[in-house]
Amino acid sequence: MVTEEPGVPGPRHVDRGLADDDALLGDEDEEEYAPTPQDWPEEVLRPRTQVPPGPARPCWRCAFPVPSGTSVCPECLESARHLRLVGTRPQLDIRHGEGPPLRLGRHPVWARPEVATALRCEEDVSRCHATIRLAPDGTLWLTENPAGTSNGTYVNNERIPQGTRVPLHDGDVIGLGRRVALTVLLTDP
Numbered sequence: 516m517v518t519e520e521p522g523v524p525g526p527r528h529v530d531r532g533l534a535d536d537d538a539l540l541g542d543e544d545e546e547e548y549a550p551t552p553q554d555w556p557e558e559v560l561r562p563r564t565q566v567p568p569g570p571a572r573p574c575w576r577c578a579f580p581v582p583s584g585t586s587v588c589p590e591c592l593e594s595a596r597h598l599r600l601v602g603t604r605p606q607l608d609i610r611h612g613e614g615p616p617l618r619l620g621r622h623p624v625w626a627r628p629e630v631a632t633a634l635r636c637e638e639d640v641s642r643c644h645a646t647i648r649l650a651p652d653g654t655l656w657l658t659e660n661p662a663g664t665s666n667g668t669y670v671n672n673e674r675i676p677q678g679t680r681v682p683l684h685d686g687d688v689i690g691l692g693r694r695v696a697l698t699v700l701l702t703d704p
């Protein structure tokens with residue numbers, strides 16, 4: 516039995532007043548008290564179905580919540596599928612989508628700025644070293660500068676011919692020269 520402090524405002528207090536009018540029912544009437552919808556705050560009554568069904572993933576570029584099953588971000592139009600390039604020498608973790616290739620090298624204008632900055636002290640790496648392109652069909656391609664590089668470009672420790680595009684796969688390690696190694700991750704949410 517729930518007892519009620521005298522003087523506490525609220526619906527229960529009002530109801531008690533009605534019960535007191537009928538002495539025969541007494542406290543038994545309190546057992547039958549059921550809260551009416553107006554007793555509950557708005558957030559409790561609001562239907563749960565207002566939450567959109569299915570999980571949304573934040574866009575890798577702009578963080579907009581992209582509904583599951585959608586391949587293009589409705590906010591920035593970037594493809595959900597993208598390339599991630601991770602390295603410890605140099606310390607690098609960048610993402611790149613479909614469209615223009617990702618340019619790797621030490622050239623501060625030609626190469627992607629974060630890459631050029633990270634590689635600035637790596638003398639094994641040419642200024643315009645190589646590009647990676649993510650094609651619309653989901654395939655990844657690495658191309659060394661057609662003019663060649665001083666120290667070569669490698670995929671899983673195997674040197675690739677200059678100017679010829681070679682396929683890349685998720686988990687491949689590309690070498691720019693012999694000392695810089697970057698892991699390629701193909702993310703397809």
Ligand SMILES: [Zn+2]
Pocket residue numbers: 574575576577578579588589590591592593
């Ligand atoms: Zn976006």
